[in-house]
Amino acid sequence: MHQPDELLLGLCRALRAAGVPVTQDRAHGFLAAVAHVGLGDREAVRRAGRATLCASPDDLERLDLVLDAWFDPGGLPRPRPASVPSRPAYSSLPETDLEEGDGEPGEEHVRAAASATEVLRHRDVAALSAAEKRRLDAMFGTLHPTSPLRRAARHRRWHRGQVDAARTLRASMRRLGEPADLAWRRRAVRPRRVVLLVDVSGSMSSYADALLRLAHRFVVAGPTGPGRAEVFTVGTRLTHLTRALAVRDADRALVAAGAVVPDWSGGTRLGESLQVFLDRWGARGLARGAVVVVMSDGWERGDAALLAEQMARLQRLAHRVVWVNPHRGKAGYEPVQAGVRAALPHVDDFLAGHSLATYAELVEVVARA
Amino acid sequence: MGDDRHSGLEPGDVAQVAASLAATGYVCDDDLATVVFLALRMQRPLLLEGEPGTGKTALAEALAETLDLPLVRLQCYEGIDATQALYDWDFPRQVLHLRALEATRGDDGVDVEEAEKSLFDPRFLLARPVLAALQQAPAVLLVDEVDRADDEFEAFLLEVLSTYQVSIPELGTVRAAVPPLVVLTSNRTRELHDALKRRCLYHWIDHPGLEREVEIVRSRAPEVSAELARQVVTTVQRLRGDGGLLKPPGVAETLDWAKALSVLGASELDLATAAATVGALVKYREDGDRVKQALDRMMAV
Numbered sequence: 001m002h003q004p005d006e007l008l009l010g011l012c013r014a015l016r017a018a019g020v021p022v023t024q025d026r027a028h029g030f031l032a033a034v035a036h037v038g039l040g041d042r043e044a045v046r047r048a049g050r051a052t053l054c055a056s057p058d059d060l061e062r063l064d065l066v067l068d069a070w071f072d073p074g075g076l077p078r079p080r081p082a083s084v085p086s087r088p089a090y091s092s093l094p095e096t097d098l099e100e101g102d103g104e105p106g107e108e109h110v111r112a113a114a115s116a117t118e119v120l121r122h123r124d125v126a127a128l129s130a131a132e133k134r135r136l137d138a139m140f141g142t143l144h145p146t147s148p149l150r151r152a153a154r155h156r157r158w159h160r161g162q163v164d165a166a167r168t169l170r171a172s173m174r175r176l177g178e179p180a181d182l183a184w185r186r187r188a189v190r191p192r193r194v195v196l197l198v199d200v201s202g203s204m205s206s207y208a209d210a211l212l213r214l215a216h217r218f219v220v221a222g223p224t225g226p227g228r229a230e231v232f233t234v235g236t237r238l239t240h241l242t243r244a245l246a247v248r249d250a251d252r253a254l255v256a257a258g259a260v261v262p263d264w265s266g267g268t269r270l271g272e273s274l275q276v277f278l279d280r281w282g283a284r285g286l287a288r289g290a291v292v293v294v295m296s297d298g299w300e301r302g303d304a305a306l307l308a309e310q311m312a313r314l315q316r317l318a319h320r321v322v323w324v325n326p327h328r329g330k331a332g333y334e335p336v337q338a339g340v341r342a343a344l345p346h347v348d349d350f351l352a353g354h355s356l357a358t359y360a361e362l363v364e365v366v367a368r369a
Numbered sequence: 370m371g372d373d374r375h376s377g378l379e380p381g382d383v384a385q386v387a388a389s390l391a392a393t394g395y396v397c398d399d400d401l402a403t404v405v406f407l408a409l410r411m412q413r414p415l416l417l418e419g420e421p422g423t424g425k426t427a428l429a430e431a432l433a434e435t436l437d438l439p440l441v442r443l444q445c446y447e448g449i450d451a452t453q454a455l456y457d458w459d460f461p462r463q464v465l466h467l468r469a470l471e472a473t474r475g476d477d478g479v480d481v482e483e484a485e486k487s488l489f490d491p492r493f494l495l496a497r498p499v500l501a502a503l504q505q506a507p508a509v510l511l512v513d514e515v516d517r518a519d520d521e522f523e524a525f526l527l528e529v530l531s532t533y534q535v536s537i538p539e540l541g542t543v544r545a546a547v548p549p550l551v552v553l554t555s556n557r558t559r560e561l562h563d564a565l566k567r568r569c570l571y572h573w574i575d576h577p578g579l580e581r582e583v584e585i586v587r588s589r590a591p592e593v594s595a596e597l598a599r600q601v602v603t604t605v606q607r608l609r610g611d612g613g614l615l616k617p618p619g620v621a622e623t624l625d626w627a628k629a630l631s632v633l634g635a636s637e638l639d640l641a642t643a644a645a646t647v648g649a650l651v652k653y654r655e656d657g658d659r660v661k662q663a664l665d666r667m668m669a670v
Contacts, residue, residue, distance in 0.1 A: 026567060029570075033407050033570075036406070036410050037403060037407070043399070044403065047403040048403070048407065050400065050573075051404045052407075052570060052571070054573075055563065055567075055571055056418075056560075242560070281557070284421075284556050284558040285516075286558055313615065
């Protein structure tokens with residue numbers, strides 16, 4: 001019925017639809033590997049697939065599901081290829097003429113526009129209309145997160161500071177021992193890593209979009225390489241989101257993020273998610289010496305004691321722990337939720353996070369950390 | 370082709386790989402044996418990820434032993450660059466060489482060009498791990514903890530892994546006669562670049578099951594009694610399963626603990642010795658307390 005290649009390439013396509021990035025050459029490697037182990041044994045095919053098509057533990061889970069569904073079509077429904085939008089979901093250019101208005105030209109209009117923008121900066125993002133939200137989305141481009149710095153182990157040349165004996169001596173040797181100018185040096189600096197943990201549970205759903213836009217700014221506008229900001233979503237499970245957000249266009253990045261995160265508007269098990277983060281990523285180096293920003297309202301459904309323990313662990317690992325709570329900036333807010341009360345003793349900064357102005361403040365705090 | 374490359378290390382089938390690894394004391398499951406088999410047959414680098422202490426580095430050592438090849442190890446760290454991985458010129462020896470030329474010259478002086486040429490002689494070349502592996506090929510090249518290096522270094526590795534050659538401006542190109550078997554390990558402190566992953570076969574090493582871990586302890590530490598090995602592994606697996614520990618012990622820690630107990634002369638697990646040696650198993654104060662409590666409960670039953 002099926003040619004073997006067709007069968008295997010079909011599996012690759014199903015995997016792609018399930019979110020595993022299977023490229024041409026990976027598929028090619030898969031075919032070659034199956035040729036070595038033989039097509040007869042499903043377990044051998046599975047192992048060949050694990051070795052050639054997967055690149056992370058999440059991929060392995062998906063491969064297992066898809067492979068079983070592919071070979072027993074009776075079981076799970078075959079995944080249909082998801083249609084990936086190739087254009088931004090919508091255009092978010094700032095609307096130049098803000099309100100319909102009376103069409104008065106000149107300075108009056110400009111001042112009105114400026115103040116409307118200023119007002120929008122301080123509005124609660126959860127209470128915006130769709131049009132206002134679109135304008136605000138464009139204003140996220142005005143945030144320019146810079147990474148905090150740490151001292152590096154090495155020195156670099158500088159025009160004052162300590163005397164660089166080695167360089168001075170080498171310069172002098174180059175002149176056959178004639179005394180040369182003194183060289184100076186100072187400690188080099190390196191960007192400090194920033195880690196953002198964004199709560200996407202149900203109680204945060206009206207803020208999740210704005211917070212992810214903020215996270216997107218951190219990923220694309222911050223440094224690349226070792227100091228790059230890393231983003232995770234927490235909720236009922238932990239999802240690594242940095243790669244999805246590393247697209248310059250904010251709307252596309254958010255669509256990609258939406259495809260990756262499985263637990264939008266689910267429950268909150270902050271303590272457990274945090275534990276998974278620390279076990280899988282944090283303790284191995286990602287959180288070590290980093291500035292970790294937790295964005296959550298602290299409505300913890302799980303065990304508050306576990307959350308407290310994990311926050312304490314996080315604070316021991318990280319350089320600085322910042323907690324951003326959307327409700328913090330509102331009148332009459334008291335940190336009474338069990339989750340917040342458990343976490344607060346282990347937090348260095350407790351910030352509001354409901355408007356663009358507060359996000360700008362967060363960017364400042366992180367840069368100075 | 371294929372037969373003359375990796376000569377003598379072209380395995381017949383997966384079972385043979387598992388058997389020859391087991392002969393060196395490295396016990397592995399079918400999944401891992403298949404990946405190793407594929408890496409050898411397809412001549413692709415092998416990328417191993419997994420919890421610390423599950424035997425990623427040990428696999429490279431076992432492979433070198435079973436294939437009877439030299440093991441060249443490159444430990445990665447933040448800030449490592451190509452000169453630390455490839456080669457360097459031995460500057461002090463070059464200066465000494467010049468001095469020697471100066472001291473021994475006759476009245477006719479030294480031929481400058483000749484002297485300069487003699488400076489860039491292979492004997493002044495310090496081969497760092499990657500170059501050493503290419504020169505000694507066939508060899509096993511272990512690139513350990515590649516996730517600790519920077520992105521730039523990954524790009525450099527990618528280049529070496531796709532061509533298996535290195536060019537030294539003063540000497541020319543060094544090409545491996547036989548591509549070395551490359552094993553990369555990563556602890557996932559950061560996501561590796563996709564381009565590097567695509568070059569490699571991927572395998573996630575998990576903690577072994579009860580029977581297999583007993584087998585590992587028996588084969589790696591034969592001095593430990595069968596009874597003690599089983600008790601130790603049962604305890605460790607239960608501790609791992611509880612999920613309460615900050616750093617669940619890996620296989621390496623299981624081995625350490627079994628050895629520690631056996632050094633103290635224990636042939637069975639008893640509470641006093643276990644409590645005294647808990648430092649071999651867990652490395653956090655909180656974990657130590659938890660393990661002691663868990664031991665109390667387990668022993669009480």
